Amino acid sequence: MSDLKHGDPLPELRVTPDAGLTKRYAEASGDPNPIHIDPEFAKSVGLPGVILHGLYSMAQVARAHTDALGDDPRALKRLSVQFRGMGFPEQEIVVTATVRDASNGRIVTDTEAAQGDNRIIRNASAELELD
Amino acid sequence: MAVNTEAIGKRWPAASFEVEAERIDQYAHAVGERNPVYHDPEAAKAAGFRDQVAPPMFCVVYSAPALGPAILDPEVGINLPAMVHGGQEFEWAEPVCAGDVITTVASCKEIYEKDGRGFYVFESVSTNQDSLETVRGTWTDIVRAV
Numbered sequence: 001m002s003d004l005k006h007g008d009p010l011p012e013l014r015v016t017p018d019a020g021l022t023k024r025y026a027e028a029s030g031d032p033n034p035i036h037i038d039p040e041f042a043k044s045v046g047l048p049g050v051i052l053h054g055l056y057s058m059a060q061v062a063r064a065h066t067d068a069l070g071d072d073p074r075a076l077k078r079l080s081v082q083f084r085g086m087g088f089p090e091q092e093i094v095v096t097a098t099v100r101d102a103s104n105g106r107i108v109t110d111t112e113a114a115q116g117d118n119r120i121i122r123n124a125s126a127e128l129e130l131d
Numbered sequence: 132m133a134v135n136t137e138a139i140g141k142r143w144p145a146a147s148f149e150v151e152a153e154r155i156d157q158y159a160h161a162v163g164e165r166n167p168v169y170h171d172p173e174a175a176k177a178a179g180f181r182d183q184v185a186p187p188m189f190c191v192v193y194s195a196p197a198l199g200p201a202i203l204d205p206e207v208g209i210n211l212p213a214m215v216h217g218g219q220e221f222e223w224a225e226p227v228c229a230g231d232v233i234t235t236v237a238s239c240k241e242i243y244e245k246d247g248r249g250f251y252v253f254e255s256v257s258t259n260q261d262s263l264e265t266v267r268g269t270w271t272d273i274v275r276a277v
Binding site: 015021024025027028029030031045054055056058059060062063066071072073074076077078079080081082083 | 269
């Protein structure tokens with residue numbers, strides 16, 4: 001990984017959250033918002049169905065980066081994201097990342113997460129530090 | 132209706148969170164983190180951690196309780212049904228391990244209006260029991276039609 005340079009892609013992360021994921025994530029994260037777990041409630045506020053937690057999708061972007069760098073959580077120093085399109089269960093999430101800058105053992109990426117054409121996380125950037 | 136900016140600079144009381152191994156395990160499973168350092172104290176110690184370690188994004192679990200009172204504060208005046216989580220940034224420092232007690236303080240950094248939407252930016256700073264910073268978060272909530 002230390003030979004990464006500008007323009008290099010990191011390995012893609014692909015994950016398909018199953019129908020029960022939002023409930024498990026809600027319990028694990030402590031976020032009780034019913035738009036993520038109750039389809040009837042979600043429809044009552046104008047959504048097509050339950051939506052993924054944005055911070056779950058952000059966790060996939062984080063994981064794409066730590067996976068790419070030897071699976072060491074200490075490597076990830078900073079991650080900033082913008083949540084845009086809504087994410088949905090049972091659709092594959094693809095996280096892509098490209099090296100913007102690599103110098104002195106630090107890597108900065110441009111990264112995003114999408115479900116098909118629906119880019120759910122955009123304008124995201126991660127900063128990593130290599131040993 | 133314009134946004135009320137009086138709450139800029141306000142700080143809310145610190146909230147503490149005891150990190151239990153089971154919560155790390157539960158969170159790591161939910162987000163698909165299978166690295167043994169997140170599940171097995173011995174694997175974590177072998178990798179140089181003090182104890183079973185939390186994935187970086189576990190910070191949302193221990194820092195969110197400090198953000199709740201800020202987002203709900205009538206002085207901030209967020210119209211909750213019209214609110215979406217617009218952006219998020221975390222800067223990590225000391226890793227968080229099972230048995231840690233993390234204290235988080237939230238403050239309001241910015242409130243502004245742009246294109247008819249209200250932007251509410253909060254900062255959270257989390258430290259462990261040894262006063263080492265573990266994460267600094269910037270939380271941007273957007274309210275449609277303010």
